[in-house]
Amino acid sequence: MSRVVVAMSGGVDSSVVAALLVEQGHEVIGMTMHLSDAPETERTGTCCAPDDAHDARRVANHLGIPHYVANYKKAFKTAVIDRFVADYQNGLTPSPCVRCNDVLKFKLLLSRARELDAEFLATGHYARVVPGAFGPELHRAVDHAKDQSYFLFGASQDALAQVMFPIGDMDKPAVRDVARRFELPVAEKAESMDICFVPDGDYARFVEQNATPKPGRIVDESGDVLGDHGGIHRFTIGQRRGLGLPGGTGAPRFVIGVSGATGDVTVGDASRLLAAGLDADRCNWIGPPPSPGTPVLARIRHRSAPDPAVVELAGDTLRLRFDSPIRAVAPGQAAVLYDAERPSRVWGGGWIRASLPFSDAPASAQAVD
Amino acid sequence: MRVYLDHNSGAPLNASAHAAMIPWLTSGRGGNASSVHAEGRAARAAISEARIAVGAALGIPATSVERCVVFTSGATEANALALHSEPGPLVLMATSHPSVLMGSQRRTSTRVAPVRPDGTLDLEQLEPLLQGAALLSVIFANNETGVVQPLPPVRSLCERHGVRLHVDAAQALGRLPMSAIMAHADYVTLSSHKIGGPGGAGALVAVSGAPLNALQPGHQERGRRGGTENVAAIVGFGAAAKGVPRRLDEMAGVARLRDRLWDGIAGLHDVWRNGDVVLPNTLNVGFRELDGESLAISLDLSGVAVSTGAACSSGSVEASHVLLAMGIDEDAARACLRFSLGPENTEDEIQVVLSRLATILLRQKESHSHLGPIMRQPLQERA
Numbered sequence: 001m002s003r004v005v006v007a008m009s010g011g012v013d014s015s016v017v018a019a020l021l022v023e024q025g026h027e028v029i030g031m032t033m034h035l036s037d038a039p040e041t042e043r044t045g046t047c048c049a050p051d052d053a054h055d056a057r058r059v060a061n062h063l064g065i066p067h068y069v070a071n072y073k074k075a076f077k078t079a080v081i082d083r084f085v086a087d088y089q090n091g092l093t094p095s096p097c098v099r100c101n102d103v104l105k106f107k108l109l110l111s112r113a114r115e116l117d118a119e120f121l122a123t124g125h126y127a128r129v130v131p132g133a134f135g136p137e138l139h140r141a142v143d144h145a146k147d148q149s150y151f152l153f154g155a156s157q158d159a160l161a162q163v164m165f166p167i168g169d170m171d172k173p174a175v176r177d178v179a180r181r182f183e184l185p186v187a188e189k190a191e192s193m194d195i196c197f198v199p200d201g202d203y204a205r206f207v208e209q210n211a212t213p214k215p216g217r218i219v220d221e222s223g224d225v226l227g228d229h230g231g232i233h234r235f236t237i238g239q240r241r242g243l244g245l246p247g248g249t250g251a252p253r254f255v256i257g258v259s260g261a262t263g264d265v266t267v268g269d270a271s272r273l274l275a276a277g278l279d280a281d282r283c284n285w286i287g288p289p290p291s292p293g294t295p296v297l298a299r300i301r302h303r304s305a306p307d308p309a310v311v312e313l314a315g316d317t318l319r320l321r322f323d324s325p326i327r328a329v330a331p332g333q334a335a336v337l338y339d340a341e342r343p344s345r346v347w348g349g350g351w352i353r354a355s356l357p358f359s360d361a362p363a364s365a366q367a368v369d
Numbered sequence: 370m371r372v373y374l375d376h377n378s379g380a381p382l383n384a385s386a387h388a389a390m391i392p393w394l395t396s397g398r399g400g401n402a403s404s405v406h407a408e409g410r411a412a413r414a415a416i417s418e419a420r421i422a423v424g425a426a427l428g429i430p431a432t433s434v435e436r437c438v439v440f441t442s443g444a445t446e447a448n449a450l451a452l453h454s455e456p457g458p459l460v461l462m463a464t465s466h467p468s469v470l471m472g473s474q475r476r477t478s479t480r481v482a483p484v485r486p487d488g489t490l491d492l493e494q495l496e497p498l499l500q501g502a503a504l505l506s507v508i509f510a511n512n513e514t515g516v517v518q519p520l521p522p523v524r525s526l527c528e529r530h531g532v533r534l535h536v537d538a539a540q541a542l543g544r545l546p547m548s549a550i551m552a553h554a555d556y557v558t559l560s561s562h563k564i565g566g567p568g569g570a571g572a573l574v575a576v577s578g579a580p581l582n583a584l585q586p587g588h589q590e591r592g593r594r595g596g597t598e599n600v601a602a603i604v605g606f607g608a609a610a611k612g613v614p615r616r617l618d619e620m621a622g623v624a625r626l627r628d629r630l631w632d633g634i635a636g637l638h639d640v641w642r643n644g645d646v647v648l649p650n651t652l653n654v655g656f657r658e659l660d661g662e663s664l665a666i667s668l669d670l671s672g673v674a675v676s677t678g679a680a681c682s683s684g685s686v687e688a689s690h691v692l693l694a695m696g697i698d699e700d701a702a703r704a705c706l707r708f709s710l711g712p713e714n715t716e717d718e719i720q721v722v723l724s725r726l727a728t729i730l731l732r733q734k735e736s737h738s739h740l741g742p743i744m745r746q747p748l749q750e751r752a
Contacts, residue, residue, distance in 0.1 A: 029670065034685035053684055068666050069684035115663045115736040116670060 003027040004120045004164065005113035007105060008059065008067065010052030012186050013124030015059040016175050017166045019182040021122060022063050029116060030060040030067035033104060035076040036197045058185045070112065072104055079103040081197055085210045088203070088233035090260035092332025095151075095351075096195055097302075101125075102154035110159055120164050127152050128168035128344075129160050134287035136160040138346040140338070143171035150302045153336040153349040154284045207233040216263020218245065221256075221272065232258050235265045238273055238328030254328075274358040275329040277309065277321035280350030289314040290337065290347055297338040298322070300329055300352065306338050318350040329355035371672045372718045376563070376650060377512050377540055377709035378676055382605075383565030389608035390567065393601035402598045403589065412600045416440070419607025423559065423572055426613040427547045437575045439593045440603050444539040444560035446584070447573035448472060448506070450594065451535040451556040454575075454582040457503025460495070463694035464488060464516070465508050466537055470690070473506075486696050487645040488516030490523060499530040509550060510540040513691040513707055514644040515651025517545065524553035533579060539563055539571070543616035544648050555579040561602065564616060565711075566609030570602035619712040624649035626719050627710050633723040638730050643692060643705060652708040655697075659733050661706050662686045667733070668706075671725040676707045 006018045008030045021028045032053045053069045060067030080096050080103070087094035105123060113121040126141035127149040135157040141147040155163065167175050179187035198206045207213070213231025220226055226245055229235070234242065239255040245267070254273055257266035278300065283289070290296060290311045297306035298320055307326050312319040320335060329352060336349035373381060392398065393415070400408035402416050417435075424434035441447045445468035452459060452469065458478035461469050473479045480498045485491050488511060499505060505527055510517050520536070527534045536550050539560035550557055554576050561570035575581050587595015631652055634640055643653040656664060661677040665686075668675050677686055692702040708722075 032684075057684070066670065068669075070662060070666075071685035071687065073685075111736050112663060115660075115733050116667055117732055 001025040001027065002119040003029065003117060004122050005029045005031050005109070005116060005118045007109055007121065007123045008032050008056040009124065009192075010055035010059070010186065010189075011124065011192060012179050012184070012189050013126075013167055013175060015056070015124075015184050015186050016178045016182075017122050017124045017164075018059060018063055018065065019178065019184060020166050021164075022065060023182075028063070028065045029118065030056060030063075030065050031109065031112070032056040032067070032069045033072045033076075033109060034069050035072055035100075035104070036081065037073070055186050055189070062183070062185060070109075072108060075108055076100070076104060076197075081210070084195075084197075085207050085233075087332045088207045089211055089214055090332075091232050091235075091258035092260070093236045093330035095302075095333050096197075097151045098154060098334050101151050106155050106159040106163070110162060113162070120162050122164040122166055124167060125152060125165050126168055127165045127346075129163055129165060130345075132287065132345075136286075138286050139168075140344040140346070141165075142169045146172055148302075149346050150299055150334065150336050153286075153334060153346055155286065156284065157286060160286065204231075204234050207231070214260070214263050216259075216265060218243065218265045218267060220253075221266060221268050226267065229265055232260065232263055232265060237330040243267060270327075271358075273327050274325040275322070275327075275355035276325055276358045277312075277319065277356035278329050278335055278352050279354045279356065280318040280320070280335045280352050281316065283314065283316055283318050283348060283350035285314070285348035286346060287348075295340040296320075296347060297340055297343055298349075299336045299338070300326065301333050306343065308340070309337075311337070314348075317353075319356075321356065325358045331355075370718075370721065371674065372714070372722050373674045374708045374710055374714065374722065375674045375676050376711035377515070377707065379562045379568060380565045380711050381713060382562075382567060383609055383612060385612060386566045386605040386609040390601045390605040393604055400600070402600060412598070415600060415604050415607075416598055419603045419610070422607040422610040424574075426542065426610040427551055427557070427559075427574060429551075429574070435591070437578075439573045439575070439581060439590045440598065440606075441571045441573055441594055442569055442599070443562075443571040444468070444537070444558050445472075445571075447539075447558040447560075447571045448535075448537055450573045450581065450584055451558060452476075452504070452506065453584050454556070454580055455504040455533050455535075456582075458501060459504050459506065460498050460502045460532070461506045462490060462508055464511055464514075464691045465506060466512060466539070467690075469506050469508070469537065484516075484694055488514050488643070488691075488695050489518055489646070492522055492526065495523070496526055496530075499526055499532050502530065502532045504533045504535055506535040506537065508537045508540075510538070510545065510648050510651075511644070511691055512540050513689055514653045514695075515540070515647035515709070516644040517541075517646050517648060520549055520553040540648060540651075542610075543613045544620055544650055546617065551576060561606035561609060564609045564613060566607075567602045567605040569599055570606040572606070616712060620649040623710050623712060623714070626714055626716065627652050627708070629716070630708060630710070630719050630722065633719070634726065637723070637727050643695065643697070648709075650710040652710075653692075653705055654708065655701055655705045656730070657701075657704065659704050659730075661704050663733065664706055664729065667729040668722075668725065671729065673722050673725055676709070677705060 004026045008014045057067050080100050084094045084096045110121045125148045126146040128139040130137045130139050140149045194201045217225050218227045235255045235258050251269040253267040256268040256272045294311045298309045299306050308323040309320045331352050333352050335352050337347040339345040339347050400412035402412040420434045420438050421431045448468045449472050460480045462482050482495045483491050533555040535556040536554035537558045543564040557574040559572045562568040581593040583593045585595040639657040641655045665677045688699045688702040
């Protein structure tokens with residue numbers, strides 16, 4: 001049996017992870033990451049609020065395991081919060097949960113686990129690590145509704161070799177059943193859905209509290225100015241509401257581009273949201289990268305259905321062409337690739353830099369920023 | 370085998386305190402110390418005996434203790450009572466205990482006296498702060514570093530400016546002679562569980578007829594601390610106070626163990642020591658390039674109890690305000706650990722700690738070399 005550090009958020013998923021590992025006979029160490037001080041007035045169903053640390057402590061006491069609250073506020077601010085704000089200010093759509101996993105969990109917390117002489121780090125993510133011909137593989141959770149593999153594509157194989165996702169082959173009701181069987185004090189606790197450091201879900205206000213808004217113009221594709229806006233952080237590719245444009249008789253208009261450089265928000269009709277493919281960079285491949293011409297399944301945001309696509313280039317950067325055009329490719333989000341032959345396997349992915357326009361020739365990318 | 374090196378957080382309950390409390394924690398035992406009946410008188414007598422014992426530990430004659438020793442729920446409340454008793458402008462130390470720093474936040478006029486890199490008050494900067502002030506609160510022996518303040522010059526400055534002096538001596542009792550404190554202070558804060566008594570008891574001593582102004586009304590403690598007394602805890606505090614002379618005698622041996630621990634640690638890693646003149650039992654060590662939080666957790670898992678920094682409300686560790694006030698930067702402050710020893714520690718225990726620490730340090734260095742590029746380039750991989 002091994003010494004295992006469990007990242008305990010105080011929620012039911014990671015609590016069940018701790019309980020299962022204790023039951024299997026492992027030496028379990030509970031660790032709650034103190035990531036930020038969210039306002040205590042709001043509902044605290046988020047992964048970093050002090051009440052959740054308290055819940056994690058109660059569960060650890062219940063299970064009879066040591067538990068520590070470790071301070072990662074500084075790293076979280078640098079790696080996740082500041083980047084979240086900067087992404088919005090640069091016209092990107094941020095993906096803070098991916099960054100949190102990459103930096104806080106798979107680097108800092110894993111390193112902490114190694115310092116504590118633990119063989120594994122376990123988390124309550126819905127995903128699976130499976131041994132493969134080229135080292136550990138990352139797979140989707142059995143429960144596709146809960147699957148979080150999209151958020152985990154940045155894990156290195158070094159990390160995956162020491163990571164456990166013990167509830168990746170369970171569905172949520174089964175997890176609740178285990179929690180009840182162990183009489184965990186959080187067995188009936190509500191789900192946390194929002195980004196943990198913005199518990200009220202008002203991202204725009206959060207950005208405004210942490211940066212000076214970047215105002216600019218709303219333009220159409222021909223460059224005609226349709227109006228002004230108070231800050232590009234309020235706009236995301238594919239957005240239809242809140243454009244502040246006078247209602248017209250024409251087709252509905254959507255945000256099709258946000259420029260961090262000029263502050264311009266470009267709008268167009270729905271057809272202009274369609275992209276033939278995308279370019280991504282800062283790629284991570286779990287095992288050998290797909291060679292050019294390989295068919296894959298790709299997701300461009302959490303919860304989007306995997307779309308068939310073909311890899312044109314995969315190394316440090318990625319160029320991907322979809323079998324049929326897809327809607328609202330948002331720079332700043334991750335493009336995560338799954339193996340077309342074994343669709344549960346996460347092949348890797350990268351950070352979307354630009355979409356490839358639907359109509360243009362394959363070679364020229366339409367830089368959105 | 371577990372080794373407990375966290376006496377500044379709380380010393381293990383000693384046998385005499387335990388024995389003294391048992392009758393007061395026995396089922397069927399009654400008695401409110403305010404009651405006129407036999408049970409009440411017995412409780413009152415026990416409190417009175419405890420008060421005499423605590424007074425004796427400070428050299429206060431039994432005839433005076435009723436007037437000047439007020440039992441509280443602990444040192445935090447004693448500090449609050451002292452601050453409350455002198456409502457005028459307050460001067461405190463940048464390294465004061467959080468109970469003083471946080472307790473002063475509601476006051477209209479508070480000034481913070483800086484300390485020098487060795488943790489002692491900067492007397493030149495202190496003097497102008499005392500002008501027009503009513504009370505100076507000094508932490509005589511710091512809980513985190515053990516740094517001891519020179520009281521005579523502080524007292525001289527206070528007298529020159531007509532400022533009363535509160536001395537938080539929670540960490541000093543049983544570790545340093547109290548005579549120097551009693552000679553200079555107007556108010557003295559004491560804590561039971563730092564000398565092997567139970568938690569939940571403490572005292573404020575008003576030395577020279579300094580006024581006391583109750584935080585909460587009530588006739589108990591001569592109207593200076595309302596609320597039914599916690600008889601068992603006070604009795605335990607009294608019993609522990611009787612052991613103070615012996616504890617003081619044992620401090621030379623504790624200091625030897627502490628020095629042995631330091632010598633051993635210095636041979637294991639690139640380390641530095643915080644504070645110059647410190648309590649005989651306290652060793653605050655910085656481990657260059659390492660993370661104190663991680664070391665403290667590793668030591669706990671290996672069976673050694675130590676502390677680092679100050680716990681925040683969620684239980685995670687913040688960089689120590691005490692070390693920051695001494696001019697140490699935040700990363701270095703986070704690399705520090707506090708070892709605080711007591712009379713029950715043994716030579717063998719120190720050897721055990723050193724051997725476990727050696728293993729832990731080796732592993733930490735390996736993990737850090739693994740993490741190297743991340744630590745050096747804090748997450749700025751994209752423009």
